[in-house]
Amino acid sequence: xxxxxLRAWLPSMAALVLLAGAWSPARAGTIEGAQFKSSVLGRxxxxxxxxxxxxxxxxxxxxxxxxxxxxxxxxxxxxxxKGRIRRTADALIESGEIPPAIIVMPDAGTSWxxxxxxxxxxxxxxxxxxxxxxxxxxxxxxxARVIGGLSMGAYGALRYALKxxxxxxxxxxxxxxxYNPEPPENSSARHVKVFALQGGDGSFSPEVWKxxxxxxxxxxxxxxxxxxxxxxxxxxxxxFFIEAQAVQLYELLRKxxxxxxxxxxxxxxxxxxxxxxxxxxxxxxxxxxxxxxxQ
Numbered sequence: 001x002x003x004x005x006l007r008a009w010l011p012s013m014a015a016l017v018l019l020a021g022a023w024s025p026a027r028a029g030t031i032e033g034a035q036f037k038s039s040v041l042g043r044x045x046x047x048x049x050x051x052x053x054x055x056x057x058x059x060x061x062x063x064x065x066x067x068x069x070x071x072x073x074x075x076x077x078x079x080x081x082k083g084r085i086r087r088t089a090d091a092l093i094e095s096g097e098i099p100p101a102i103i104v105m106p107d108a109g110t111s112w113x114x115x116x117x118x119x120x121x122x123x124x125x126x127x128x129x130x131x132x133x134x135x136x137x138x139x140x141x142x143x144a145r146v147i148g149g150l151s152m153g154a155y156g157a158l159r160y161a162l163k164x165x166x167x168x169x170x171x172x173x174x175x176x177x178x179y180n181p182e183p184p185e186n187s188s189a190r191h192v193k194v195f196a197l198q199g200g201d202g203s204f205s206p207e208v209w210k211x212x213x214x215x216x217x218x219x220x221x222x223x224x225x226x227x228x229x230x231x232x233x234x235x236x237x238x239x240f241f242i243e244a245q246a247v248q249l250y251e252l253l254r255k256x257x258x259x260x261x262x263x264x265x266x267x268x269x270x271x272x273x274x275x276x277x278x279x280x281x282x283x284x285x286x287x288x289x290x291x292x293x294x295q
Contacts, residue, residue: 016135017044028053029090031080036131040123047128048076049136050086050103052093060294062137064144064286065102067129069113069153072177072188076107082271083150088279098286104132110192113156114212117194125164144290148172148231148281150274151242152188158230158249162217165226170285172231174274175242178214178249182206184240214249222256229259231284233277235267242269 016034035046052063068085070078079085085103092098106128111120133140147168149157154176161171183189183204193202195209210216230253234246243264250262261284267273 016131029055029086029093031086033076036127038123038127040119040127045107045123045128046076047104047106048080049105049132050089051136052100052102053090054100055102055137057137059137061292062139062144062295063100063102063292064146064289065104065132065136065138066282066285067124067145067147067157068103068105069147069149069156070105070108071149071151071153072112072192073110075109076105079103079105083275083278085278088275088282092279092282098282099289099291101286101289102132102136102138104128108153108156110152110188110194112152112189112192112194112212113159114194116196116208116212117192121160124160125167129167139290139293139295141290142167143169143288146170146172146285146289148174148285150174151177151269154178158214159212159217161228161230162214162221165221165224165228168228169289170229170231170287172278172281172285173233173246173249174277174281175234175238175269176232176246176249177240177242178245179209179240180213180215180245180248182209187240218252227259229261229285229288231261231263231281233263233265233273233281235269235273236264237266237268239269 016036029050029052032049035044038045068079093100111117113120115121132138145168147157147160154173155178157171158173158176158178161168190204195204196202197205232246232250234243236243250260253260
């Protein structure tokens with residue numbers, strides 16, 4: 001029933017509004033902007049998509065997909081302009097270190113990727129993934145789908161990987177804002193009026209935070225018996241002390257025989273860390289991913 005309902009309203013490529021950077025076969029990998037009317041969010045929802053060298057919307061090949069999530073208060077352009085994701089992806093694909101892949105970067109504002117301020121989590125799974133797999137040459141299987149993000153985006157990536165491990169082959173968590181038990185006082189998680197009691201004044205609620213943070217998902221994740229390799233990193237001078245959180249998460253994964261890789265690098269909570277390590281993260285998460293196939 002759900003599938004039939006989705007088919008009734010999912011936009012076709014004709015309904016997607018292209019915003020910038022139309023694809024050209026004569027160029028290297030390209031960034032294309034698009035948006036569609038989200039029934040779940042009740043508004044237009046924009047995203048950027050990286051299309052690898054040789055991508056042909058009418059060709060036979062279908063590609064793996066990385067969903068790459070931005071940090072608090074940023075937007076879909078963050079990974080393009082500050083993270084220089086096109087340059088990194090082009091180089092790794094050219095060298096054969098990762099397969100040619102589609103990279104999707106959606107707008108998420110200060111939602112923290114949960115169904116609180118607005119139903120972002122529901123929209124992600126009910127609309128965004130189906131829209132991408134209908135309108136782009138995506139393989140559309142778990143072993144061809146990975147997720148990653150930085151800070152708030154890494155919080156969302158971890159949440160989605162643990163709650164829906166049947167959807168993702170691997171996850172990349174750069175400076176993950178997954179504070180356990182609670183965010184520090186200087187964290188935006190306390191001030192964006194997301195983790196608040198319904199009907200209240202928007203003040204941060206420790207109870208709501210704990211209900212949505214990863215430990216609340218852990219037991220159900222383990223019961224599913226799936227392995228989701230996770231790349232985790234942090235700067236060693238992170239102003240939110242995320243290096244300690246990264247170690248805590250890594251130890252939990254390893255104790256439960258979940259594949260994981262941890263990197264603590266020089267730097268703070270900053271683009272110097274994320275831009276310099278995203279290539280390492282992509283190499284890790286794409287290790288077990290299907291290569292493009294003719295379909």
